[in-house]
Amino acid sequence: MINPILQSELADSVRAIARIPSNVPVTAESRLVEDLGIDSLDLVSIVLTAQETYGVAIDEDDVAELRTMADLVVYVDRRRNAAAA
Amino acid sequence: MLERVVVIGHGAVTCLGRDMDATWSGLLAGRSGLKRHDSLDLDRFLRDVGGMVEGFNPGTPDEEASVSKLEAKSIHLAMAAARMAWADSGLDALESGVAYDPHRVAVSIGSAFGGQDLLELEIGRAARRKSLAYGPYLVPGLIINQSSGQVSQGLGLFGPSVSPANACAAGGHAIAMGAMFLRSGEADFAVCGGAESAFTPPIMNGFATMKALAHRRLGDRSHEDASLASRPFSVDRGGFVMSEGAAILVLATETAARRLGLPVQAELIGWGMNSDGHHMTSPNRDRIVHLLRRTLATAGVRPDQVDYYNAHGTSTVVNDKVETEVVKEVFGDHARRMPVSSIKGAVGHALGAASAIEAAACVRSLLDQVMPPTINYLPDPTLDLDFIPNHARPAPLEVVMSASFGFGGTNNALLFKRGDHD
Numbered sequence: 307m308i309n310p311i312l313q314s315e316l317a318d319s320v321r322a323i324a325r326i327p328s329n330v331p332v333t334a335e336s337r338l339v340e341d342l343g344i345d346s347l348d349l350v351s352i353v354l355t356a357q358e359t360y361g362v363a364i365d366e367d368d369v370a371e372l373r374t375m376a377d378l379v380v381y382v383d384r385r386r387n388a389a390a391a
Numbered sequence: 392m393l394e395r396v397v398v399i400g401h402g403a404v405t406c407l408g409r410d411m412d413a414t415w416s417g418l419l420a421g422r423s424g425l426k427r428h429d430s431l432d433l434d435r436f437l438r439d440v441g442g443m444v445e446g447f448n449p450g451t452p453d454e455e456a457s458v459s460k461l462e463a464k465s466i467h468l469a470m471a472a473a474r475m476a477w478a479d480s481g482l483d484a485l486e487s488g489v490a491y492d493p494h495r496v497a498v499s500i501g502s503a504f505g506g507q508d509l510l511e512l513e514i515g516r517a518a519r520r521k522s523l524a525y526g527p528y529l530v531p532g533l534i535i536n537q538s539s540g541q542v543s544q545g546l547g548l549f550g551p552s553v554s555p556a557n558a559c560a561a562g563g564h565a566i567a568m569g570a571m572f573l574r575s576g577e578a579d580f581a582v583c584g585g586a587e588s589a590f591t592p593p594i595m596n597g598f599a600t601m602k603a604l605a606h607r608r609l610g611d612r613s614h615e616d617a618s619l620a621s622r623p624f625s626v627d628r629g630g631f632v633m634s635e636g637a638a639i640l641v642l643a644t645e646t647a648a649r650r651l652g653l654p655v656q657a658e659l660i661g662w663g664m665n666s667d668g669h670h671m672t673s674p675n676r677d678r679i680v681h682l683l684r685r686t687l688a689t690a691g692v693r694p695d696q697v698d699y700y701n702a703h704g705t706s707t708v709v710n711d712k713v714e715t716e717v718v719k720e721v722f723g724d725h726a727r728r729m730p731v732s733s734i735k736g737a738v739g740h741a742l743g744a745a746s747a748i749e750a751a752a753c754v755r756s757l758l759d760q761v762m763p764p765t766i767n768y769l770p771d772p773t774l775d776l777d778f779i780p781n782h783a784r785p786a787p788l789e790v791v792m793s794a795s796f797g798f799g800g801t802n803n804a805l806l807f808k809r810g811d812h813d
Contacts, residue, residue: 323460325456325459325460346527347460347527347528347531348460348527350526350527351460351526351527351528354516354520354522354524354526354527357520357522357524358516358519358520366524
């Protein structure tokens with residue numbers, strides 16, 4: 307189950323960082339590279355911003371495994387829960 | 392026969408105006424773009440006066456969209472000035488690969504500090520994350536050659552690109568290097584100038600502790616009116632005022648400009664660069680005299696043929712004294728008649744962009760046949776030249792000279808001649 311609030315926040319962050327045009331939808335199913343045109347530098351920037359915003363620790367080796375917005379949301383949510391535990 | 396180098400376009404973004412027209416009308420009106428800025432809060436900065444280009448920061452609606460991921464303001468300023476200059480030249484209306492060969496367009500944009508503002512931002516972000524990881528756009532935005540890189544990318548130019556990092560002479564060096572690409576036959580056009588934005592506590596406070604910056608002490612005439620802080624050649628000058636901005640010239644070989652029917656705004660008849668080999672920051676009078684004489688001689692211009700000298704004129708005690716001595720020695724009796732002015736009273740000292748802004752002002756002087764004033768001027772009896780005090784002055788101008796000197800003992804001089812006119 308994807309956290310809808312986190313999904314919305316991360317979608318806004320992704321849109322801002324990667325300068326995604328307003329006519330391109332950012333949904334849980336959106337593929338980061340193919341649909342949103344995010345490159346490797348954008349992805350690192352997105353993850354670092356999430357790290358700052360949510361106070362989560364992120365392993366840079368995990369970043370390459372993120373394929374879709376849902377992957378990103380679930381990953382950040384898990385790290386956040388792990389930090390809180 | 393050496394190929395002649397001409398100016399076919401120019402553009403600028405300064406604290407006086409968002410384009411060259413606004414900057415130029417501000418200069419001629421004797422306005423200052425310098426003021427106290429809330430963002431220079433005295434908890435972090437030792438000085439609160441500067442010349443900022445407001446409403447132009449990365450992340451604002453006015454940012455240059457094509458470089459928006461690079462949060463170094465100097466890149467945005469360079470991009471904006473380059474687009475203006477490119478449009479001003481008329482090359483933007485012509486088809487690349489047909490009218491001109493993009494592989495034969497050089498880019499040469501200098502800066503003293505590059506993306507130091509972005510470095511400051513990223514240090515703060517890493518600290519907040521409690522992480523050793525820095526943003527992936529830090530390095531691309533920090534490197535000094537990224538302005539040249541983004542202008543090449545944005546305008547589709549594939550010739551040689553360089554980025555002189557010659558402190559406060561960087562922009563003039565960049566123009567000289569652009570001219571050298573044309574003269575050597577490596578390029579037909581050159582997009583060249585300088586860009587700077589370095590309002591960070593380490594840079595500004597570093598200049599302040601060197602005693603290089605003006606200080607609005609109680610009793611100083613700038614205490615109540617910050618626009619009076621920069622006053623080149625004045626008796627009570629006390630340092631420069633930092634500013635930011637960018638200016639770009641589009642140079643062409645005369646052959647290329649005539650082939651495309653592009654109007655010649657001015658001719659760059661001479662340029663020179665040399666080194667003091669003397670001190671890390673203090674200028675060397677003899678070396679600068681040598682440079683100016685060599686620049687004149689190489690161009691075949693007698694000192695008494697120079698109608699106007701656009702000074703480095705930083706408003707520091709040392710620079711303005713040494714530069715006055717240099718002008719007297721190089722120009723002899725003609726120095727008594729030759730008007731001299733510094734626009735830094737109005738636009739401050741934009742460091743690596745300063746000499747490019749001054750070069751653009753020289754081009755406008757030749758086009759409009761008018762010289763910008765030295766504003767905020769109060770005479771210093773020991774500096775006895777005609778500094779065009781406080782009011783612009785029309786004059787028949789055929790040849791004008793501009794010179795710049797940077798920390799590290801690096802100097803340049805540019806010599807412009809009037810271009811096409813009725």
